[in-house]
Amino acid sequence: MTTSRTTSRHVLFAAPDRIEIDETPVPDPADGDMLVRVRRVGICATDLHLLAGHIGEPFPLVPGHEFVGEVAAMGVAAGADRGVGVGDHVAVEMSLPCRSCPRCREGRYNLCDRDDPAAGLDRGRQYGVNIPRTVAPGLWGGYAQYLTVPAEAIVHHIPHHVPWDVAALAEPLAVAYRAIARAGVRPGESVAVIGPGPVGLLTAAAARSAGAGRVVAVGTRQNRLDLARRFGADHTINGRERDVREALVDDAGGLCDVVIEAAGRVEAQQQAVGLVRRGGRVVLAGACGAGASVTFRADEDLLTREIDVLPSFLSAGGFEPAITLLARAELPFAALVTHRFGLDDVAAAYDVIERRDQDVIKVVLDPWSTDGFTRS
Template identity: 35%
Template sequence: MIPAKTFAMVQTAPRTLEMRDLPIPDIEADSAILRIEACGICGSDYEQFEGVLKTPMPVIPGHEPVGIIEAIGDKAARRWGVDVGDRVAVETMLSCHSCDTCLGGRYHLCADRQIYSYIPLSNMPGLWGAYAQYMYLAPNTIVHKMDKTLPPELAVMFNPLGAGFRWAVEIPQTQVGDTIVILGPGQRGLASVIAARQAGAGKIIVTGMAADARKLDLARIFGAHHTIDVQNENAIERIKELTGGRGADVVVEVTSYATDPVREALSYVRPGGTIVLAGVKGFKPIPDFVSDLIVFKEITIKGAIGVTSSGYRKAIDLIEARSLPLELMHTHDFELKDAELAIRTLARQVTGDESIHSCLIPPT
């Protein structure tokens, strides 16, 4: 039986999370209630927590949930192909699914797009984020059924792994034998390594800093052929050496806030190659960005925001195959009440500790 209320962590101001008990609504024929098993901690959770994203408040953060359907309307059950008791992964984006953009397959760019965890409590029924025990699933939600025998902390990796498939493979159209350079060895950088390896990339190179030694080791375990410590090696010269002076076919930039990698990507990519920019910089300009390199090398630069269903499906298939030691990337489980600690740990603000992939586990 669904309780009358859910415990949730509510952001009321920048850097402020409060514990609250909130009412769980009745559902209609086209909606559902999800009991959250785990919610992944994303780099954008830190940006939301800091107030950089300027999301409305009060709001329940958390947009990477996996959980069990506890109540569902008949129309939603038919449309989604799931029922009470099924485990589902929930897509982040809420789109209209009827405009030209959506019908053209780019629903993540819908002009009326909303994002779970950025919708305030004032928008009824209020339970729009996964830093909670229960969450409301709106009629325009997209869900993916998942194997219930997987540990929740591994099942919830569907989101970063989906980003890897979309950003490192689908957007740049990475081909068998391609050389790909991945800038940043965090959870989405590692996911990009995994996706590129699955796509048959011929050479995978990952860059990071000295403090990223553990992550760079994981990159090699997951299939990277070479790693570069940019603080102690000349990355431009090293990439030239590793590619025979040609440069990379694809460069994927997934660092947080750092602007230097965007500028340097122009030197890493081959003439006619593709750069994918997915790391958010807080709207900072890129110093010394030489646009002539784009012209003379005919570089294609593409932005990447979010994940779409094809990326999620590939990620879920990979997780369910149990063919990779994904548990090596998962470093922390946090209690729901410790959401701020989880965010600060990911952001390297906790002395002596750092997470790669982590999640919140709500109380049962």
Template identity: 55%
Template sequence: MITVSAYEIPEPGRMHLVQRSFPELAPEDLLVRVHRVGVCATDLHLLDGDLGVAYPLIPGHEFVGEIAAIGSAAARRRGLRDGDRVAVEMLLPCHNCDQCRRGRYNLCELDDRSVAAAGRQYGINIPAHTPPGLWGGYSEYVFAPQEALVHWIPDNLSWDRASLVEPLAVAFRAVDRAGVGPGDSVVVIGPGPIGLLTVAAARARGAGTAVITGTRQSRLDVAVRMGADASINVRSVDAFAAVKELLPKGADVVIETAGQASAQEESVHFVRRGGVVVLAGACGSRVPITFHQDEDILLNEIDIRGSFLSAGGFEPAIELLSSSELHFEELITHHYGFADVPLALSHVRDREQGVLKAVINTTTGGSHG
């Protein structure tokens, strides 16, 4: 019997390597051999038990790979074949509910109803005991049934660059939720991977001015190379005064990616009257957010919008990664082999060695570098 190795979280606080059987495929199924999987802060929240999901599970939702096997019907319908390079969206939408039919499949109603049971999100809430068990990117292979959203990746993308498709798709979702268009001024809060990619996505949508705020100068420097006109280190200057100097009326759009309650509260102070604030950073816990409704929101007619997951973002993300001369690989500061998954999580948790984005090569052993 052929087996597949995967890292499983059996319960909060523990992770171990397990073996799964190589699955048999129905005509509409396909199997992806994972080449790269990005480490996300959400993976740590899952390990810590912060998200209230069912265990055991295999984490990892930022994965790309090649088709190892594909059913005949899936090959015809998708126009794919063995060996094609692909990215798989993290959500398995039903394609039939009201939200899916409206194009907002990230809000699939089936996912709402089934989180406590089967779950619908790769690497997040599909329990490992759901057949065939390969539902996360911290694995040699991932199973993709008929409802999976699978995107072809062109050959000119390196595996490292391609590993940024999912987080860049999240950034495009936030930018498009804000309605960023030509000439708009945009302030991004938080120079983590999503924030840096949001700068690039905003520029791709035609933003006239892009400003980013944060606390780590090394990341702010990267933001300028991602297309930011200015970066503001909030540890050394007054962020509100600095934004006002650059944008006297405030920004047309503010996108918060820091995942901190304080940053979300501050976001309404950077935006102009009648502007848009998008909250895209997940806090990982039930932290209350407080706004002064009259002076912060009502009197200025500020639109506050949430942005969840990456619906509609994969196509522009793949296009930008394929065509842009930006050095996206600069965001990937740490590479790990499959045997180094626990080490990678430890480094990301402790922010050791200046880690910005960690990526695991699941086709190699231990190769941290």
């Protein structure tokens, strides 16, 4: 089945700090492959790190890993393999696992060890992060109108009633659910979430849906802390106004069973170990950028308190519960998407994010929009 277009417009990171708009030919998909028409893609802090050259040298790169869209074309075998058809709404996981290395076989496909010499990679491939545009067919990032989905990609069906802006939250919510799974949150346990950005707010929602008995959101931006209550937080603590540990003990029920860091800052990771009870679990889910280092006191913070410190990387296993929660529409997910831009206005979108302008929370791109910025 052929596509309705012969080329796909996309954003290109041509080199560090250099954004271009380019086009790539759109081929018919091979037998086991699909072609997805991208309808929304979320902007992640990782994208800004990539542009700055803080995460390797993948240039030239089409960025974007938080994408959702509709199936535009399929190879002969793709439908039977995936259980979806042309016109279906889908989310595609950012990891392209080999499914055969030891990590993939044990279910941790986010840690795929596959080598890909053609892409210059010595470990797993990720949409919009480490597959250069020079790798054929060049449709490997979500800041684009079309994207190729090879047979090894992991595809999830999204119900048609979920709006595109809300559907674009599937990947960050899946990241949140993986953090909850890594923590092993049990019904009735208390959970503190540091960093009420999009992932942090969604982590509060995921913790509540997992049965947490008490959820505390910790941050420094009051508008986001207020929103955290709408996503399941029982208590909020503004670190600019209170000593967080003191407020947690005095006003929010004590140190928590689980603390999840979603801020992507070394200071937040250090803070996390001080907010968990003895014998509790800390999950570090925020990416701080290449070269960042964090220091804990070996005895006072870790050994004598016997806490577990668990990194959580990407979203493996999180998409199914994430899409289920989005489809139930019980929470105000649309309130998280505050800004929408077209492909030509990526630089303006980044400026809003970096300046924390206009009460920005989550910014998405509509690859088919010609209207520039629209307030969601």
